[in-house]
Amino acid sequence: MELLIIRHAKAEDHGHPGGDGARALVAKGLEQSERLGRFLKRIDRRPDVVLTSPLVRARQTAETMCQAAEMPGPVVQGWLACGMDPEAAIRELVAFSDFERVAIVGHEPDLSSLIEWLLGCSGSSVEVKKASITGLLVHPPAWHARLLFHIPPAMLGE
Template sequence: MMELILLRHGKAEDSNPGGDAQRALVEKGHDQARRAARLLHAIDRLPHIVLSSPRLRARETAETFCEAAEIPGPVMQGWLDCGMDPETALQELRAFSDFDRVMIVGHEPDFSSLVEWLLGCSGSSVEVKKGSLVGIEIHPPAWHAVLMFVIPPKMIGKR
């Protein structure tokens, strides 16, 4: 079994002259990542490894999360970039099956598509907001999934 935790990148600047890939987090985004780390620490659910999209806003979210959680920094993964396919994601996650709890930091609509695909729902029934946490228990080899939690950023305390 693998616990998969999704952390959508935090609030980022609306645009950047360097293009979408260079959009940086604003202070609210860093705060969302720190609060997510404190919450997962409090409930004893810190990830054993953090994988991140290489886009700046996701990378900064992952780095801020890891720093606040006092765990090793994130590992950049190209497959987590915008446009991630759910089947590709699961195939790539197999390489990390030695870890009991894996966090991925990425983007929409990719995360919603992954959650829907894992849980067998469809029709845009899921939306993962910026700074949200989603926990899913995955059971190989069939990759049967069970939703553990969805925590929107407004419900993650300011402690």
């Protein structure tokens, strides 16, 4: 399975009156999300399914990306909320292992931890920037991975 790991785009600052989960994307974040979708369409790497954290900023990133890529909308998954554990994520991803390409949209430091776990490295060796995309070739059931690409937002094009 090809796993596309996407961090949510630029959101409102911390301290939102509705709490962290209610922080929405700012204009720059919406534009970053559109670029993510156009990029996936342009390189012909649209996922079969997009899974997203239930937090507003992640959902908006996934929804906007899917719309720009001209693909079905995302599926909200509670396990992708802040505080995701890599081993728990793998247990949840098993249900999607029949798909050729799966995208997940989530948060830091959870995504970095998941990438490090799948690649067998540690020690803060991975940093996932907002609106970046990391592609891994994952081999269930052992869940070892090989890095295919990591693209920061500045390289997504227009």
